[in-house]
Amino acid sequence: MDNPERMSHVIGIDLGTTNSCVAIVEGGTPTVIANKQGYKTTPSIVAITETGERLVGQIAARQSITNPLDTAYATKRLIGRDFDSEEVRTAQAHVPYRITGGRAGDVRVVLRGKEFSIPEIAAIILQEMRIVAEDYLNDTVDQAVVTVPAYFSDSQRQAVRDAGLIAGLDVLRIVNEPTAAAIAYGFHRGEDKTIAVYDLGGGTFDVSIVRVTRDGTFRVVATTGDSFLGGEDFDERVMEWLLEAFEAEHQVSLRDSPVAMQRLRQAAQKAKCELSTELQTEIQLPFIVTEGPTGPLNMHYRMTREQLEGLTEDLIERTIEICEHALKHANLGSHGVDEVVLVGGQTRMPAVSRAVSKHFGKAPSKSIHPDECVAVGAAIQGAAMLRQIEDVNLEDVTAHSLGIATAGDVFDPIIRANTRVPCRVPSLFTTSRDGQDRLKIVVLEGESKRASENQRLQEFALAGLRSAPAGSVEVEVAFTIDEDGIFSASAKDLETGQETRIEITADGGLSAQELQQLSDEHAEYLELRRGEELLEGLRQSAETLIADLERALDRLGALVKKSPEAQEAEELAREVVTRAKPQLAKASRGELAEHLVLLEDAARQIDPFAR
Numbered sequence: 001m002d003n004p005e006r007m008s009h010v011i012g013i014d015l016g017t018t019n020s021c022v023a024i025v026e027g028g029t030p031t032v033i034a035n036k037q038g039y040k041t042t043p044s045i046v047a048i049t050e051t052g053e054r055l056v057g058q059i060a061a062r063q064s065i066t067n068p069l070d071t072a073y074a075t076k077r078l079i080g081r082d083f084d085s086e087e088v089r090t091a092q093a094h095v096p097y098r099i100t101g102g103r104a105g106d107v108r109v110v111l112r113g114k115e116f117s118i119p120e121i122a123a124i125i126l127q128e129m130r131i132v133a134e135d136y137l138n139d140t141v142d143q144a145v146v147t148v149p150a151y152f153s154d155s156q157r158q159a160v161r162d163a164g165l166i167a168g169l170d171v172l173r174i175v176n177e178p179t180a181a182a183i184a185y186g187f188h189r190g191e192d193k194t195i196a197v198y199d200l201g202g203g204t205f206d207v208s209i210v211r212v213t214r215d216g217t218f219r220v221v222a223t224t225g226d227s228f229l230g231g232e233d234f235d236e237r238v239m240e241w242l243l244e245a246f247e248a249e250h251q252v253s254l255r256d257s258p259v260a261m262q263r264l265r266q267a268a269q270k271a272k273c274e275l276s277t278e279l280q281t282e283i284q285l286p287f288i289v290t291e292g293p294t295g296p297l298n299m300h301y302r303m304t305r306e307q308l309e310g311l312t313e314d315l316i317e318r319t320i321e322i323c324e325h326a327l328k329h330a331n332l333g334s335h336g337v338d339e340v341v342l343v344g345g346q347t348r349m350p351a352v353s354r355a356v357s358k359h360f361g362k363a364p365s366k367s368i369h370p371d372e373c374v375a376v377g378a379a380i381q382g383a384a385m386l387r388q389i390e391d392v393n394l395e396d397v398t399a400h401s402l403g404i405a406t407a408g409d410v411f412d413p414i415i416r417a418n419t420r421v422p423c424r425v426p427s428l429f430t431t432s433r434d435g436q437d438r439l440k441i442v443v444l445e446g447e448s449k450r451a452s453e454n455q456r457l458q459e460f461a462l463a464g465l466r467s468a469p470a471g472s473v474e475v476e477v478a479f480t481i482d483e484d485g486i487f488s489a490s491a492k493d494l495e496t497g498q499e500t501r502i503e504i505t506a507d508g509g510l511s512a513q514e515l516q517q518l519s520d521e522h523a524e525y526l527e528l529r530r531g532e533e534l535l536e537g538l539r540q541s542a543e544t545l546i547a548d549l550e551r552a553l554d555r556l557g558a559l560v561k562k563s564p565e566a567q568e569a570e571e572l573a574r575e576v577v578t579r580a581k582p583q584l585a586k587a588s589r590g591e592l593a594e595h596l597v598l599l600e601d602a603a604r605q606i607d608p609f610a611r
């Protein structure tokens with residue numbers, strides 16, 4: 001596995017709120033990789049069982065009803081957020097697992113009494129996707145392109161970068177999800193087009209206007225969205241409707257029962273999805289109350305598509321208003337795009353595509369897969385970065401304005417929303433007092449003219465300024481946003497040309513030490529998992545060989561006349577199988593390898609006689 005000649009692999013990972021997906025480019029063609037269960041998407045769910053075992057994906061989803069308090073889902077809605085925020089309070093009110101505040105004011109989830117930071121949960125999911133790819137390639141993978149919603153803030157991006165570090169993955173680039181979808185759409189298409197990507201996933205909404213050209217350039221003209229609007233909100237509307245109906249009918253509330261709420265959540269999501277193809281559906285939950293005042297209670301309601309549309313109309317309307325903003329930024333009328341591409345599972349709802357068609361004046365394109373295109377675009381970008389393919393040239397923009405707080409609660413934007421990234425914008429700061437040796441700068445992100453209404457991104461001080469009269473020290477601070485959409489600042493004294501030290505006093509993320517510690521822990525886990533995968537692979541090969549040999553023995557056993565050579569081969573095969581079979585379940589890697597050698601040898605010998 002450490003052969004320096006081997007080709008490096010880069011995978012594209014769509015780290016979704018509900019599901020994650022991994023893809024790779026092989027021989028110039030992108031492939032979406034299925035997990036062991038055969039699914040091309042893996043639920044972004046992490047659980048810890050009673051025995052302390054970690055479960056991820058389908059297997060974690062399956063046990064969520066019986067283990068609701070220790071199963072974390074939709075954690076992408078919490079990533080990079082302040083614990084003390086409206087979004088976190090909303091999430092807290094709706095999820096059964098415990099959410100608490102971390103040392104830096106960040107969010108932690110508590111599973112089986114252990115606190116996990118959200119980047120750590122994301123890292124566990126990234127690692128799982130990496131294992132899916134490693135399984136498929138039968139090789140190690142250490143590089144990835146990871147996608148995030150275009151509307152993700154700096155701290156959310158930073159948290160995803162941290163997740164990559166914890167997972168031990170070299171994240172070559174963080175790409176915006178709608179941009180990745182545009183790449184998947186336009187790759188090798190050979191056309192010049194302006195497209196709108198409407199991306200409504202499980203937890204977030206983005207819309208991007210992208211100019212795709214035949215030379216492989218993907219230029220994002222405008223992007224905007226809402227990082228707290230997605231399929232989860234649709235589910236909650238259905239849940240609320242069911243809860244109210246049940247309360248009205250039985251005067252019993254289900255809200256305090258995590259198990260009932262978890263069953264209800266799954267039923268609500270299922271009903272919502274069914275109503276994308278059916279006009280009505282039944283929601284049936286037997287024994288939703290096991291011990292009511294009058295005995296057990298069942299839930300049985302019918303919901304129509306029309307009712308669902310009524311319950312969620314305003315959510316769809318909000319996405320359309322956001323589309324209008326994006327078009328305005330791009331200086332286009334609503335009919336000014338050539339094609340509309342739908343991304344994200346929630347766009348399967350007919351009312352969503354109807355509203356989009358009406359707004360953009362055309363039916364959405366059906367040429368890409370809404371669940372897989374983001375991972376595919378990420379994989380293409382990764383392959384282009386390793387020069388495995390040509391003709392992909394990405395020009396993206398930042399979705400938020402970034403600036404500083406000045407006197408009187410005024411926000412002074414330095415980099416405006418929809419500015420091309422990477423970018424570097426210098427800005428001049430001067431001292432206001434004689435002998436002032438420090439200058440504090442508060443960096444904010446947002447679109448409000450009032451500083452206090454925007455998100456505080458970072459606070460830093462220019463330290464060790466030279467002693468001089470007020471106004472005579474001029475420091476140039478360069479505000480930089482890199483290709484991943486992540487902010488950094490550097491400063492220099494204009495007169496002396498010397499770099500000024502920047503002391504970051506608050507950024508709300510994990511410390512370097514915490515990151516290192518988590519990264520070590522997860523490296524250990526990965527090695528363990530890799531070992532298990534290898535063991536399982538060897539065991540499966542041995543089982544297959546034993547089954548082949550047993551069939552061969554059956555065929556030979558049925559023969560009346562056998563040559564001495566055939567008899568010898570038969571005896572050998574029987575002996576090897578009898579020895580290996582009872583030991584398979586407990587054999588070590590070395591023992592399995594030994595059995596395999598013997599089994600293969602027996603198969604080679606018996607093969608000519610047992611055809």
Ligand code: AMP
Pocket residue numbers: 016017018019200201202203230231232269272273274276343344345346347348349370371
């Ligand atoms: P994504 O983040 O792209 O995986 O989107 C997942 C969201 O899409 C979840 O909220 C799902 O409930 C929703 N979804 C998936 N399939 C459907 C469907 N057939 N109809 C409506 N929503 C769906």
